[in-house]
Amino acid sequence: MRAYRAKVVEPIHLPDRDEREANIEEAGYNVFNLDSEDVFIDLLTDSGTGTMSDEQWAAMMRGDEAYAGSDSFKRLQESVADVMGFENIVPAHQGRGAENVLYGVLVSEGDYVPNNTHFDTTRAHVVNNGGQPVDCPVDVAPDDPFQGNLDPEKVRELADEVGAENIPALVVTITNNSMAGQPVSVQNLRDAREVADEIDATFVIDACRFAENAYFVQQREAEFEGSSVAAIAREELSYADAIVMSGKKDALSNIGGFVGVRDDELFEHAKQRGILYEGFSTYGGLSGRDLEAMAVGLREAVTQPYIESRVEQVAELGDLLLDADVPIYAPTGGHAVYVKAEEFLPNIPREQFPGQVLVGELYREGGVRAVELGEFAFPGEDRPQLVRLCLPRRTYFREHLEHIAETFEKVGERRDELSGLEIVWEPPMEELRHFSAKLEPVE
Structure with missing residues (x-):
């Protein structure tokens, strides 16, 4: 129902x-x-095309449109910290803006970036920065409950082939859009964290559909049976050094996105790049109204x-x-x-x-x-x-x-x-x- x-x-x-x-x-x-x-019926994308709630529309009325130090940005910060566990965020006008901010800092000419499977704009941003995107999906059986998983051994093989020093980032997309929207297990994210540490790469989770992934974990991964979607969402994202988020998906808004970063130095680089390409670091190309819609939508997504x-x-x-x-x-x-x-x-x-x-x-x-x-x-x-x-x-x-x-x-x-x-x-x-x-x- x-x-x-x-x-x-x-x-x-x-x-x-x-x-x-x-x-x-x-x-x-x-x-x-x-x-x-x-x-007549538009199934082109779920990105920004959904229906916002009455709570989101109400929150938009209090949007603080200040260029710097917006209260609306602070509310988004609090929401991201509570729901996703990231204190430091760089707002962007949408997910591909967030990708430009993060991958523009991480990826250089000659680099390789493994991913469970790259989607179109992620692949394009890696290429645009001189890198080579490499898909490392797990080989799955038809009855595998987590067909979106990354294959850590393929990442290790890539590191042996091209040199770990040439792999600045390891990315896992949840859910795996290019692999029919299939989910990724929390155990697989732990395994990805381990291999990222082995090769000294920044572990990035593309978190656009993190809440949907958490629901599948709740339903299919025995360890999390009985856990809330909200708790699983924080758990699955806890293994990442950084996240890329399109607010047009699981923040339930019509526009917006952000990068979440744990490392202070990487955060500062991302923030400066965000100022250059997206706008000042407390609005990132968005109105205060949009920031408010994302702040509420994130909390609704994990109910x-x-x-x-x-x-x-x-x-x-x-x-x-x-x-x-x-x-x-x-x-x-x-x-x-x-x-x-x-x-x-x-x-x-x-x-x-x-x-x-x-x-x-x-x-x-x-x-x-x-x-x-x-x-x-x-x-x-x-x-x-x-x-x-x-x-x-x-x-x-x-x-x-x-x-x-x-x-x-x-x-x-x-x-x-x-x-x-x-x-x-x-x-x-x-x-x-x-x-x-x-x-x-x-x-």
């Missing part, structure tokens, strides 16, 4: 099929180029009623898709359902982007916007061809989920008629091409 009720509603509109056909063609078969008003309804809604969508014979990555993660595009569209070869074809057809058929996480988003990498259906927090209801499943069924009925896509324009930085590249059907 949902742990909330609606206080404000927004009308949404499903354009007719001819409009949708024209829209997707004009967008270059890239749904990032669609206008929001032309989308049992909220997090249980959040994760279970994702599972609900997964069940509806399974009932419709849609191949999904199972078990479902905490923020999204991932569809196996190559299985759904077996006639489309990998080099013709089966995931992107499916994304376009979901819009064409039902006005549903999803995102491809395969060859188009991660070119040249040996990854499964996935389509992510990302549920905004506290936004959609059962009827919307049923429409999504029905849309898949309709696309499936004409899958043999579909052709692949080819890129006709892309930006210079390949790691970010999926945000703006344009495609057209293969002749």
